[in-house]
Amino acid sequence: MISKNTSENPVGVVGAGSFGTVIANLLAVNQPVILYARREAVREAIVKEKVHRGQQMHPRVAVTGDLAELAERCTLIWPVVPSKNFRAMMRDLSPHLRPYHVLIHCTKGLDVLLTDREKERFHDIKLNPNRVRTMSQVIAEESVVLRVGCMSGPNLAKEIARGLPAGTVIASHFNEVINLGRQALRSDRFMVFENHDLIGVELGGVLKNILALGSGMVSGMGMGENARALMITRGWRELMRIAGWFGSDKNAFMGLAGIGDMIATCSSPLSRNYTVGRRLAEGETLAHIIETMEEVAEGVNTVRTAMAVVRFMEKRAPMVEAFYSVLFEDVPLEEAIHKLLVHRHGPDVDFM
Amino acid sequence: MAAKKSKDKDTVEYPRVIPDEHDWPIYKISSRREQLIEEVIAETMEHYTQQGGEGERNFTRIADAYYQERVRMKDNPWKVDRRDEPAFWRRIKLALQRSAEGGTVDEKAVEKILHQVVDRYTNEIAGDFRIRTYRFARWATNFGFTRLFNAIRLRPFRRKKGEKRMKLTEKMQLTGYTEEIRALSKKGVVILVPTHFSNLDSIVIGWAIEALGLPAFTYGAGINLFGHPILSYFMARLGAFRLDRRKKNEIYLTNLKLYTEIVLRKGGHMLFFPGGTRSRSGSIETKLKLGLLGTAIEAQRKLILEDPENYRRIYVVPLVMSYNTTLEATALINQFLKKEGKERYILVKDDFRSTRKTIKYIFNFLRSRSSMVFSFGKPMDLFGNEVNGEGISLDKQGRVIDLADYYQSNGEIVRDSQRSYAYTRLLGERILASYYRENIVFSSHLVAFTAFQFLLQTQQKDLYGLLTVAEEDLVMPYDDFAASVERLHLRLREMELQGKVRLGEDMRHSIPNIVRHGIEYLGTYHLKKPLTFDKAGNVITEDLRVLYFYHNRLNGYDLEKYL
Numbered sequence: 040m041i042s043k044n045t046s047e048n049p050v051g052v053v054g055a056g057s058f059g060t061v062i063a064n065l066l067a068v069n070q071p072v073i074l075y076a077r078r079e080a081v082r083e084a085i086v087k088e089k090v091h092r093g094q095q096m097h098p099r100v101a102v103t104g105d106l107a108e109l110a111e112r113c114t115l116i117w118p119v120v121p122s123k124n125f126r127a128m129m130r131d132l133s134p135h136l137r138p139y140h141v142l143i144h145c146t147k148g149l150d151v152l153l154t155d156r157e158k159e160r161f162h163d164i165k166l167n168p169n170r171v172r173t174m175s176q177v178i179a180e181e182s183v184v185l186r187v188g189c190m191s192g193p194n195l196a197k198e199i200a201r202g203l204p205a206g207t208v209i210a211s212h213f214n215e216v217i218n219l220g221r222q223a224l225r226s227d228r229f230m231v232f233e234n235h236d237l238i239g240v241e242l243g244g245v246l247k248n249i250l251a252l253g254s255g256m257v258s259g260m261g262m263g264e265n266a267r268a269l270m271i272t273r274g275w276r277e278l279m280r281i282a283g284w285f286g287s288d289k290n291a292f293m294g295l296a297g298i299g300d301m302i303a304t305c306s307s308p309l310s311r312n313y314t315v316g317r318r319l320a321e322g323e324t325l326a327h328i329i330e331t332m333e334e335v336a337e338g339v340n341t342v343r344t345a346m347a348v349v350r351f352m353e354k355r356a357p358m359v360e361a362f363y364s365v366l367f368e369d370v371p372l373e374e375a376i377h378k379l380l381v382h383r384h385g386p387d388v389d390f391m
Numbered sequence: 392m393a394a395k396k397s398k399d400k401d402t403v404e405y406p407r408v409i410p411d412e413h414d415w416p417i418y419k420i421s422s423r424r425e426q427l428i429e430e431v432i433a434e435t436m437e438h439y440t441q442q443g444g445e446g447e448r449n450f451t452r453i454a455d456a457y458y459q460e461r462v463r464m465k466d467n468p469w470k471v472d473r474r475d476e477p478a479f480w481r482r483i484k485l486a487l488q489r490s491a492e493g494g495t496v497d498e499k500a501v502e503k504i505l506h507q508v509v510d511r512y513t514n515e516i517a518g519d520f521r522i523r524t525y526r527f528a529r530w531a532t533n534f535g536f537t538r539l540f541n542a543i544r545l546r547p548f549r550r551k552k553g554e555k556r557m558k559l560t561e562k563m564q565l566t567g568y569t570e571e572i573r574a575l576s577k578k579g580v581v582i583l584v585p586t587h588f589s590n591l592d593s594i595v596i597g598w599a600i601e602a603l604g605l606p607a608f609t610y611g612a613g614i615n616l617f618g619h620p621i622l623s624y625f626m627a628r629l630g631a632f633r634l635d636r637r638k639k640n641e642i643y644l645t646n647l648k649l650y651t652e653i654v655l656r657k658g659g660h661m662l663f664f665p666g667g668t669r670s671r672s673g674s675i676e677t678k679l680k681l682g683l684l685g686t687a688i689e690a691q692r693k694l695i696l697e698d699p700e701n702y703r704r705i706y707v708v709p710l711v712m713s714y715n716t717t718l719e720a721t722a723l724i725n726q727f728l729k730k731e732g733k734e735r736y737i738l739v740k741d742d743f744r745s746t747r748k749t750i751k752y753i754f755n756f757l758r759s760r761s762s763m764v765f766s767f768g769k770p771m772d773l774f775g776n777e778v779n780g781e782g783i784s785l786d787k788q789g790r791v792i793d794l795a796d797y798y799q800s801n802g803e804i805v806r807d808s809q810r811s812y813a814y815t816r817l818l819g820e821r822i823l824a825s826y827y828r829e830n831i832v833f834s835s836h837l838v839a840f841t842a843f844q845f846l847l848q849t850q851q852k853d854l855y856g857l858l859t860v861a862e863e864d865l866v867m868p869y870d871d872f873a874a875s876v877e878r879l880h881l882r883l884r885e886m887e888l889q890g891k892v893r894l895g896e897d898m899r900h901s902i903p904n905i906v907r908h909g910i911e912y913l914g915t916y917h918l919k920k921p922l923t924f925d926k927a928g929n930v931i932t933e934d935l936r937v938l939y940f941y942h943n944r945l946n947g948y949d950l951e952k953y954l
Binding site for chain 2: 133134137138139165167169179181182183185186212213214215351
């Protein structure tokens with residue numbers, strides 16, 4: 040149903056990070072946008088400078104610090120908040136949501152509710168996959184909204200900001216949600232594809248960050264393109280197995296939000312996760328990298344969560360184990376990568 | 392009126408929510424059966440008009456139905472089928488041919504034919520409810536069972552010291568959100584969705600509904616059951632409507648959907664096994680058939696449209712039944728293994744399904760001290776929200792939810808079947824999650840699970856590998872076994888505190904008692920015991936497959952990680 044007044048109704052974006060800003064600008068082409076920024080300084084800067092995170096703000100983007108106002112005026116809301124803060128954001132937003140709201144999130148991370156004791160011992164806990172939540176599941180748990188979707192794909196924020204062509208996937212169990220998302224984003228430079236496997240699309244976007252980290256490491260060490268291709272391809276197989284433990288189907292991994300996203304993030308210095316891997320290989324410490332990065336690299340936490348799940352499943356996952364040992368156990372990168380690349384054999388394709 | 396504790400401790404007696412059967416929704420609906428049928432026919436015809444009722448489309452619908460019905464009558468005739476069926480469909484065929492004689496389809500004529508088919512199906516489906524039959528059936532099951540039961544119990548050599556006459560209510564306990572459900576049954580429509588393990592489920596649930604003081608529920612019963620003269624007499628008058636699984640044509644399925652939808656809208660409480668058939672593996676349902684739940688979502692939408700200010704609400708109540716023995720365990724698990732294991736599993740022939748065995752099972756159940764527990768889950772609305780004492784849906788912050796908001800697009804309540812389907816799926820997930828939470832674990836379930844996992848781990852085999860080992864070779868030393876039981880018991884206690892499962896009374900004892908009690912009560916009916924002790928006091932099994940069946944009851948809790 041495409042009616043004229045859809046374009047008059049504003050849509051909401053929650054989170055004014057670089058990707059949130061990109062989304063807000065993209066959406067503003069077709070309708071007014073209300074962008075929520077938590078910090079007052081950020082709001083003031085956006086209003087005053089008209090530039091945020093290096094992006095020129097579209098004149099139709101209005102900024103607010105009031106979630107109630109945003110929920111009151113917008114039916115369609117795009118949460119774009121790091122996974123670490125996602126649940127807290129939902130708890131703030133939830134009291135203003137009604138069952139007619141539609142949420143399409145763009146966060147490629149996982150949420151785990153841990154007890155304090157577990158947090159302290161995160162390095163050796165076993166995590167049942169059914170305790171891990173994707174963002175759509177967090178939305179369902181924290182709010183009354185059922186019409187949920189996710190946007191995922193090879194969408195490097197800086198390229199979209201420059202107006203380069205790109206495609207994305209909107210995944211939802213509801214056709215209605217996909218159509219609303221497509222309608223809001225319609226543009227001749229941004230293609231939108233649909234997928235009904237919400238969890239599969241979410242996991243594809245989340246897990247591929249593990250490979251982006253690894254890809255950055257291999258590149259940073261100057262091991263060559265052959266080694267990188269080897270690592271990515273074998274790693275992809277491993278990720279699909281891990282996704283299976285979460286009850287996800289493999290198909291979404293073959294699409295734009297799977298392979299497509301992986302190709303973009305595993306080869307581009309514009310990817311945060313790739314950058315973390317590369318800087319590690321160049322000798323920086325993880326603590327220092329995280330401290331100096333402007334934004335969160337989701338992959339670091341994803342490796343931690345994935346490793347805890349691997350322990351629970353009592354199965355082998357060589358890539359995850361190797362990257363985990365580098366990130367959290369101070370194992371020298373050379374040693375971990377070497378261990379990964381030698382003495383390995385087995386079937387090539389056994390996952391289709 | 393709240394339930395009161397009777398003289399015997401632990402037995403709660405529930406007065407009827409609506410004392411007079413004449414005031415029951417099911418009676419009010421069926422006492423005007425003709426009117427109901429008229430309404431269903433009218434709405435069904437209206438449905439086709441809205442769907443695009445051009446002559447061509449209706450012509451195809453009828454032609455499809457005719458073709459499928461002809462195949463069914465030829466390949467799969469049942470005794471219960473009405474004799475005039477072939478003649479009826481012949482007439483339909485002829486009329487259909489005439490309607491298209493001029494080369495174009497005569498719209499009016501086709502609509503008339505469609506009406507005839509809808510009329511016939513509606514009359515076939517529609518249920519009935521007779522108070523006298525209901526009273527008799529109630530007397531027969533409740534009073535009759537009690538008599539029978541006490542007669543067995545009171546045989547002198549069976550009676551133990553201090554034992555007194557027991558009531559059926561003591562054998563069958565109702566726990567969980569019983570008061571809430573009673574209250575909601577007066578405020579709106581209740582759909583009871585139980586797990587399904589045994590053919591006896593439908594009988595005992597009827598009893599449980601009565602014992603809870605609720606008015607009778609309507610339910611869909613396979614049309615094959617109406618072939619049995621006595622059964623048919625009762626079913627037809629107890630509010631059951633007829634389901635024919637063989638009929639898959641669009642006209643029939645639409646008819647069935649609209650019939651249940653209208654009964655729900657009129658306030659008829661309904662019983663529906665969402666698992667579809669009995670659990671073959673013995674595990675709690677992992678996947679649901681959503682058909683009727685989807686109907687409920689659409690029924691709720693129409694109720695809101697009819698009265699936006701004060702609409703009638705539909706509630707879903709999951710129900711888990713726990714008992715120590717399933718009559719058909721052997722047959723069910725064999726069917727399961729045959730299907731799952733394919734060539735790896737060699738089927739051992741087994742007898743089942745005889746009246747004698749059924750009676751023996753009931754006898755055994757009544758005679759033993761083992762009981763049956765009905766665990767009624769927390770009632771929810773169709774979107775998985777909690778409801779308050781007034782039956783109003785509340786969100787996580789305790790705000791009142793207007794259900795109309797779920798059906799809105801651009802501020803309007805619209806029909807969107809894909810959306811309804813997605814809602815139905817989500818509801819199915821909520822029901823499954825509730826089953827796992829409300830499941831009551833008996834000591835017999837625990838020992839069965841422990842034993843089978845113990846064997847898998849000590850034999851270092853996978854399922855089918857283990858099933859080929861001769862039972863004589865599988866001995867579990869008592870101390871090791873008890874230690875495993877203790878570990879899982881600890882984990883279950885922890886999960887109970889977290890609200891992830893519920894434990895039966897017999898799980899409150901010491902580990903040796905749990906082991907002894909569990910083994911004694913597990914599968915009391917079976918000739919070959921799933922678990923027993925050998926002379927040296929070790930735990931052994933006489934029937935590994937049946938043990939596997941009972942083991943599966945605790946699937947899905949990841950307990951094997953704690954062994």
